[in-house]
Amino acid sequence: MNAETGKTALITGASSGIGQELAKLFAQDGYNLVLVGRSEDKLDRLSEVFKSNYGTQQILVINKDLSEEDAAQDIYNQVQEAGITVNVLVNDAGASTYGLFATETNWEREKQIIHLNVLTTTLLTKLFLKDMVARNEGRILQLASLVAVTPFPLMAVYAATKAYIWNLTQSLINEIKDSNVTMTALMPNATATNFFREAGAPKLTVEDTMDDPAMVAKDAYKALMKGEAKVIPGGVSNKAQEVMAYVSPQETLAAMMRRLLTPKDESGQEKTPVWTIVGVAAAVVAGIALVSAFNNMDPVDKARYRYKAGKLKSKATGLIDEAGDALSEAKDTAADKWSDLGQMAGRAIANVFG
Incomplete structure (x- = not known):
């Protein structure tokens, strides 16, 4: 399209995966490129x-x-030294280790990962953001992750670094809100790259339902160009996982995420649990519809909605408490219990329309 001829995008982790797909999109749009990676x-x-x-x-x-x-x-x-003005910075590079933090992972490797995911990303952001603010122009895309808002047993350090990136990005968005510089946090689900193999992981259950890196890059690019604060690529099931992270007991989340990172020959299952797609996804769809409907209501209907929403909040709180009690009584059945809870939550939200 050559819409941005003369501008330059710098992309880390550009040699493969999401970074490579993003580089392709920038090239198609006429950007000059600075490609950073380990494979020259x-x-x-x-x-x-x-x-x-x-x-x-x-x-x-x-x-x-x-x-x-x-x-x-x-x-x-x-x-x-090359006299290049970076108009778009994409901090895509990242890595992980796999295994039990206490007994299986290597500290030297984890220290490298913290340096890559946190220190290098932060300093690149600081250096180029300062120039962008001075010019009052620029865009930055930060690779966070959906696990930035959930526990992630067996990849604990990785999840912690992504939580840092997520928080840093949202804080900086507020700091630069009065400028023409934008920042976007990319929060993908598991993506079909070499990420898990490079982390030293065996074939995992989560790899049965991974997203296409080209799709992730396309959604990320669109959000970046619109100046959106965050983007969760893919369908409603991915967006539902973010919502679930905010409303679920952390112990339940940790158990579910641990299940996804279990080696396939140990998991006793072949597909990702159905609760991800059915229960909570339905609740999210209903929630989106509610927001849209609320924005078009007259004052009287809005007051009626607030009353019903208050009742719904009490129901939801009771349902979450119920899940917590069930978890402590029978941890082995927590996932099944939450599947029922997701369906109940979906029905409860739908009742608002009644």
Whole structure:
């Protein structure tokens, strides 16, 4: 489309997965590129493809391990020396380890991951955001995750780093709200990349229902260009997981997420639990419809709605308490209990329309 000829996007983790798909979208839109990653050969090949297929004018490849000390400062210095103005920063690079934190994972590797996911991402954000604010122009996309708002046993350090990125991003959005600079948090579900293999994980239950990285990148790109504060790519079931994270007991969430990270030969199941799609997704759809309807109500109907919503809140609180009690009485049946609860919540929300 060549809509943004002359502008430059810097993408970390650009050699594969979501980062590569995002780089392709920027190239299609006429951006010049700064591609950052550990595989210089892959990035060079990608550069040739973009120049050939999309006529990309300028591509700077930076071969860098972002878990190294001063990686962010070195990238910034190289960009400055090349005389490049970065209009869009995409902090896509990230990594994880897999296993029990106390006995199975390696601290040196976890320290590298914290450096990559937190320190390098934060400094890149600070360096380029300062320039963007000075110009009063720019966009930043931060790779958070749906696990930024949930426990994630067996990948605990990864989830903690993503919670940091999520919180940092939302705080900075408030700080720059009076400027023309925007930031967007990308919160994907499990995506079909090499993420789990690089983390040292065996084949996991969660890998039965992974999203396409091209779809994730497309949704992320649209949200970034609109200046949205966050984006959860995919359908309603992914968005339902965020809602569930806010209303569910943490112990229940942790047990469910642990189940998804169980090796397939140990899980005793072949597919992701149905509660994700059926129970809570229905509640979310009803909730979205409620918000839309509420915005079009007259004052009298709004007052009536608030009364019904208050009753619904009491019901929902009771249902969540019920789930917590059931969990303490019989933890082994928690997932089944929450499936019933999700359906009950969906019916309760639907009753507001009655």
